[in-house]
Amino acid sequence: MRILWHITCLLLFHRTKLFIGFFIHGIVGGKVSAPHSRPYMVYIRDKISKVACGGFLVREDYVMTAAHCKQSHLMVYLGVSDKNFLPDGIEVDPIPHPKFTMKRTGHDIMLLKLKTQATLNKIVGTITLPNSENEGIAKDCMVMGWGWKKYHDESPSNSPSNVLKEANVTLIDSENCGTADTLCTEGSTGPAQGDSGGPLVCGGVAQGIMYFSKNKGNADHFTAYTHISHYIPWIQSIMPLDMPEMLDQVSRSV
Incomplete structure (x- = not known):
């Protein structure tokens, strides 16, 4: 009986590892969103x-x-x-x-x-939209989506996430960004292929729309968003x- 009990525990542990592993894919470097916590x-x-x-x-x-x-x-x-x-x-x-x-x-x-x-x-x-073009924006923001788990990786091991994921990102200064109707973030986490069109949420407000990303020379990644208030x-x-x-x-x- 004791041997049977140990075998059962090992099987359950193995299945649990597989189950948890299923939830580690999606937005690069992000975490799984609590179910229905982002109803918008x-x-x-x-x-x-x-x-x-x-x-x-x-x-x-x-x-x-x-x-x-x-x-x-x-x-x-x-x-x-x-x-x-x-x-x-x-x-x-x-x-x-x-x-x-x-x-x-x-x-x-x-x-x-x-x-x-x-x-x-x-x-x-x-979700709330900006009130005006001159509205202040919090620098600490969040992105979310069902996109790929790696940047620009087309290997068979890379695929879109089945579950919604989210990641924290930080806005960079506008002079390092681009056009006036653009917001930008950079870092090792953020949206990837399949996340286009999702919101950049800052302070509970949808301030941007994901539309463009590219790799930088280092480990960071650059992402641009349409500035909704414009x-x-x-x-x-x-x-x-x-x-x-x-x-x-x-x-x-x-």
């Missing part, structure tokens, strides 16, 4: 090409993401923690910024109009009636 996060995937991006819910009928994530048959999935258990997808009408082009950087922002409005609850919620007038032109009410509403819900 949206998984976006084209139902034909299967190309995937991240996004975030800003109102019951709108998701924000990167314009370069535009595909012909996009579906959004709300309240997702583990991609192995996707809810029914919602079809959308994509509205990319009119000045966006794949030929150059800038204006990489898109709104997705949901054809069926989201029902807000404990696992589906909205596009408040355009956002208001798409959602003209409820924008002030939305900002107040999401402030109370976060």
Whole structure:
């Protein structure tokens, strides 16, 4: 009986190691998000090409993401923690910024109009947007997504995460960043392939949209984000009636 008990313990220990190991993939250097702790996060995937991006819910009928994530048959999935258990997808009408082009950087922002409005609850919620272009931004921020676990690694061992992951990042000075409509972070942790369109969250506010990253000469990685506050007038032109009410509403819900 004692031998049988030891064998059982060893088997359980081995299975536990495998189970824990499953949860160490995703955003580079990040950790697994507590299930449904980021209710604004949206998984976006084209139902034909299967190309995937991240996004975030800003109102019951709108998701924000990167314009370069535009595909012909996009579906959004709300309240997702583990991609192995996707809810029914919602079809959308994509509205990319009119000045966006794949030929150059800038204006990489898109709104997705949901054809069926989201029902807000404990696992589906909205996130606050900036109030104005001059709003101060906290330097300590967070990124999240279901992307690859290594930067620019196309080996068979690298794959997207099934579970939502998050990582802490720090904004760098604007003079070392790029254009005026861009925010930047650098370091050994952060978003990778498959995380495009997800939010840069600073002080509980969605301040940026992930759109570009590159390796530096050292171990650090450089990531650029569309600076959302620069596009408040355009956002208001798409959602003209409820924008002030939305900002107040999401402030109370976060």
